[in-house]
Amino acid sequence: MAKIALNWSAVLLAVCVLVQLAGSALAWSAFGHSAVASVARVYLRPSTLEKVLTTLKATNDTSLESVAPWADTIRDKYPDTMGLHFIPNIDAPHQGKCFFDVVKDCVNDKCVYAAINNEIKAIRNTTASATAKSEATKFLIHFVGDLHQPLHATSFLKGGNTLPITFGLNATTGAPLKTNLHSSWDFHLPNKTVTKLHGGSTDKWIDSIVHRIGTEWRQQVPAWLKCPTEADQCVRGVESLKKHVCPVTWARESDAINCEHVFKDADFSKTIDEVQRNVTVTDAGLVDVSDKYWEAVHDVIDLQIARAGVRLAATLEATFN
Numbered sequence: 001m002a003k004i005a006l007n008w009s010a011v012l013l014a015v016c017v018l019v020q021l022a023g024s025a026l027a028w029s030a031f032g033h034s035a036v037a038s039v040a041r042v043y044l045r046p047s048t049l050e051k052v053l054t055t056l057k058a059t060n061d062t063s064l065e066s067v068a069p070w071a072d073t074i075r076d077k078y079p080d081t082m083g084l085h086f087i088p089n090i091d092a093p094h095q096g097k098c099f100f101d102v103v104k105d106c107v108n109d110k111c112v113y114a115a116i117n118n119e120i121k122a123i124r125n126t127t128a129s130a131t132a133k134s135e136a137t138k139f140l141i142h143f144v145g146d147l148h149q150p151l152h153a154t155s156f157l158k159g160g161n162t163l164p165i166t167f168g169l170n171a172t173t174g175a176p177l178k179t180n181l182h183s184s185w186d187f188h189l190p191n192k193t194v195t196k197l198h199g200g201s202t203d204k205w206i207d208s209i210v211h212r213i214g215t216e217w218r219q220q221v222p223a224w225l226k227c228p229t230e231a232d233q234c235v236r237g238v239e240s241l242k243k244h245v246c247p248v249t250w251a252r253e254s255d256a257i258n259c260e261h262v263f264k265d266a267d268f269s270k271t272i273d274e275v276q277r278n279v280t281v282t283d284a285g286l287v288d289v290s291d292k293y294w295e296a297v298h299d300v301i302d303l304q305i306a307r308a309g310v311r312l313a314a315t316l317e318a319t320f321n
């Protein structure tokens with residue numbers, strides 16, 4: 001049985017490790033995914049990181065950060081993977097109802113928590129080709145990130161994609177910047193965190209998350225990596241992963257955030273009502289999420305990036321050892 005050992009000395013020496021992060025390049029179009037990979041890299045043992053990078057060489061890839069967004073770029077090449085980025089559950093987070101059925105909402109393993117399980121198995125498949133293992137690694141890195149974006153854990157209003165909102169003003173036109181709730185969680189909200197709190201430096205943002213993992217969140221970290229004993233919560237068929245890798249549990253936690261914050265920290269009821277009644281949504285009534293809402297949720301986003309990074313490190317440790 002593979003022993004799972006995170007590089008916990010890195011947690012204790014988090015501040016020292018920050019230096020290693022300086023200069024890590026992030027793709028803005030894939031901002032959250034690369035951030036999760038950066039956090040994970042801090043907690044990977046060097047020997048495990050070497051194994052992961054060796055595997056990625058089969059597809060000419062050279063870093064966790066650069067492969068993290070890949071799965072979103074090949075949806076045309078692999079249309080069957082479209083449904084693997086989220087959970088196709090329709091709950092009602094605006095009414096405080098956040099739930100999914102582990103089996104019914106993941107038919108034929110077409111959901112993100114099953115995809116994580118399956119990519120782990122593909123990487124550990126001793127008869128798989130080097131290319132297949134590299135691609136499975138790239139999917140795994142991406143899907144752990146997706147699962148921690150709460151709006152990938154609900155399909156209510158297509159994960160917020162059909163819920164229009166505004167995010168401040170368009171810098172060029174001066175008009176309200178119209179976007180949707182999903183995109184605001186993917187990009188606009190964490191982007192504001194980087195701009196407002198970290199001088200526009202994504203590296204400083206990631207450094208602050210790593211620092212918080214080693215300080216204010218340190219007591220919580222063991223709970224992030226503790227899995228329940230129920231069989232359906234763990235990686236099926238991979239005994240050594242059951243202790244620390246439980247995508248279903250992570251998905252429940254992520255969806256709960258939809259009820260606790262995503263749909264609660266602002267009143268979207270008027271727009272939701274218009275969208276659900278399929279009537280024209282008037283721009284004048286859109287909720288702006290760039291100010292008070294950002295204040296309410298930016299720490300939750302940082303926490304989810306932190307959890308995803310630490311759990312991705314644990315998942316890679318367990319998968320590659």
Ligand SMILES: [Zn+2]
Nearest residue numbers: 071072085146
């Ligand atoms: Zn995705």
